[in-house]
Amino acid sequence: MKTAQLGSRLLAAGLLSLCFFGTAQAEKSEIVLARQFGIGYLPLTVMNHHELVQKHLQAAGLKDTKVTWSRFASGSAANDALLSGQLDFAAGGTGPAIILWDRTRSNAKVKGVGALSSMPNFLVSVDPSIKTIKDFSDGDKIAMAGAGSSVQTIYLQMAVAKEWGKENFKKLNTLMVNLPHPEGLKSMLSGAGGIKSTFTSPPFQYMALENPEAHVVLDSYDVMGGPNTFLMVWATSKFREENPKSFKAVVDAMKEATDWINANPREAAELYVQDAGGKESVEFIEKMIRDPQVKFTLTPERLLPYAQFMHDIGTIRNRPESWKDLFFPEVHDLQGS
Template sequence: QNVKAVASLGNFPYYLVSNNPKVKTIADFTEKDRIAVPAVGVSVQSRFLQYAAAKQWGDKEFNRLDKYTIAVPHPDATAALIAGGTELTGHFSNPPFQDQALANPNVHVVLNTYDLLGPNSPTVLFATEKFRSENPKTYKAFVEALAEAANFAQKDKGAAADTYIRVTKAKIDREALLKIIDNPQFEFTVTPKNTYPLAEFLYRVGAIKNKPQSWKDYFFQDTTPLQGS
């Protein structure tokens, strides 16, 4: 298939949050705790948790916390964490769910992915080489539109919020949405940041077979090459 990444979908910190006051760091989770993730072991949140575990206990212990993770959709996990009273005491999600959870005074941040890797691109757009080569006009138009949209959102957060609400018909309050996207750590951009440390880690622990020599090995380089990492 020769699947490669096309562009970053933005650089945003992901938070592992908890409603257990005893859990200050990932080392404080016990068998009594459960951490909600989108998919156990393979979601980007699970990989970040494994990266953090490897940093804490060494590569051989990278999956040490996997036994505490369960697959729960973000909306359900957020509701459970806010309500409390269940075994689910942790949730590794992304905006806006982490922000909704943190609005509850009983919920706190245990891990910020920016503390692990610095500003990074947790999600990327990808395509097959076949699609890219057979649909050059569509591919080019999409990539250019994505870059234009990212630039628009980065320069005018208010207009971006208005556009989002109008197009998606989301029920979210405009001020609440602005509060989320106006986070100075948020960067709307197609430029990937700090993807390589995670790629290199995945090779070290056997999740991928071939070691990339740089981030350019798994990103398409188009007419206007990305300047990433």
């Protein structure tokens, strides 16, 4: 009798442990990824068009997992969606990513999945009297996406700190007007709202420079001392821990998309133009992709000094000592900085 009872209990315990094991191993049935506007997000466009996430999910035995893409106008908006559980992978400028890394160290523990691109960002103006940032007056306005937290915000603050001292890094903050890149470009070219300058990214800055009155006031590469990661992808530690196969599938898809762009710049340009609604010429976009200053890579570049500046001015509380502090281990083998 006792033997039978013991056997029943062991069987029940075994079945219970299997149930718990199965639950622990179950991954999300749907993955939601973000992307934004601009050529810097091209790897995500390739991933979407070629269904690369689905490809790697299937290889991992998750063929039924649904992949959904959401579009955002700024990294801060993507952050809100990530924290609310509406998004699994955010994408945007390094500024919003680092801010969320700092603010979630004790809970969601957000970190970078990988870089997307390194490319210069230009502060462009059609006002002939504005040649450098020293020429901006109180009445001037600068359009930029995610003003106050965006990557362009930090670039401008770094330039201001070099010019007027770190204690004055907010000197030009009052001139910022929060507008998505396409709207900022339109406003500058039309003069809407008194906006004559925009701090934007490819392809919008190159579109702006087609206007004979437009000129570059500030180049982010000059601020950073060379190529610098502009855009990246980030996620929560919770998602990575609970969905290891799905997380790896996204990383592998990012790697494949990046390699494909670098090997097929013409086809990548055609895909971008198609995705953007055919507003730009393929030749125009291909020229940007082939520009030596534009790099599609998962490797973070000059991200540590950027993040440490954010700490020094009080934008973030925690100071990273290595670029690896900001990213998950999947990319730690890269030669980042």
